Amino acid sequence: MSSNILTFTCIGADALMLSALHGHLQTAVGQFADQWPAPLQACFDDWEKPFVTSTSLRGETLRFVIDTSSGDELEKAHIQALHDAGATHIRVRIWYGQVGETRTLHYQGGKKVAAKAFPAPMLTEEEELLELLLDGKEAAFAKAIKAGAPKNAVVDGTPLLVHAAKARLGKAVSALLDANVDLIACLAWVDEVAEVVQSYGGKNTPALLRTLVQAPQADPVALWRSECVLRALCEHPELLALLASREGVDVNAQIRWALHPEQVRGSLLFNSVSFFKRNRCRAGRRRGESGHPAVG
Incomplete structure (x- = not known):
């Protein structure tokens, strides 16, 4: 729930x-x-x-x-x-x-x-950054991060990147990623992190995903069972192969459903059409194709 x-x-x-x-x-x-x-x-x-x-x-x-x-x-x-x-x-x-x-x-x-x-509360610098996120003041937050504010701050037990990801604040996420925020500190929220890296990582997306896949602190088995991680990696087959090669990974393992983490939705092979369709269509657009096979 x-x-x-x-x-x-x-x-x-x-x-x-x-x-x-x-x-x-x-x-x-x-x-x-x-x-x-x-x-x-x-x-x-x-x-x-x-x-x-x-x-x-x-x-x-x-x-x-x-x-x-x-x-x-x-x-x-x-x-x-x-x-x-x-x-x-x-x-x-x-x-x-x-x-x-x-x-x-x-x-x-x-x-x-x-x-x-409501009177002005007494807050730390880190809490003030969270206030900007909670108020949706992305421009002010991004400006503070670019000026050297503590990008890796943990407020209320959660890293700023995760707060921004959950609030769907793309500009704030981009500012943190551009500032080389510590992704390893966010591994406990890998679903949210993988999703925003895929959406806002830009040209650095492959390198950022590689950081998650290769992190010694990461549980490769848990990464493979994350729907959000796999969807991001399916756009970068070499990284998908890298994760599959890590010790303990079972490529036939059941994947956790992102919307309901307590439920599973079959293996990557079982869901291959769903996971790879987006990537296939993108490749077709890059070639000037429709994404459908040629007829005749």
């Missing part, structure tokens, strides 16, 4: 209350809700399987990220619980994984308010 990722930014003047909430969140990081401290469980007890991925507290600004089911809705009761825990202003950015879209909501006193009513 697809998930929703909620990034909460809470601002409050009561340092002790925010610190207590932060302590509960720190205990909950990496744990499902049944292992959370009781006050935090009570706040989100109606969600299916919420999972705290990261949290930080700087001055009056508390940030935390929750990954939860696409069926879990943010309700007024959740916002009120955070207000009661010391947050006077709350901003929630919700990334809907099922459709790849983002929505931002602002609250004060339990009511929705305009974005301009």
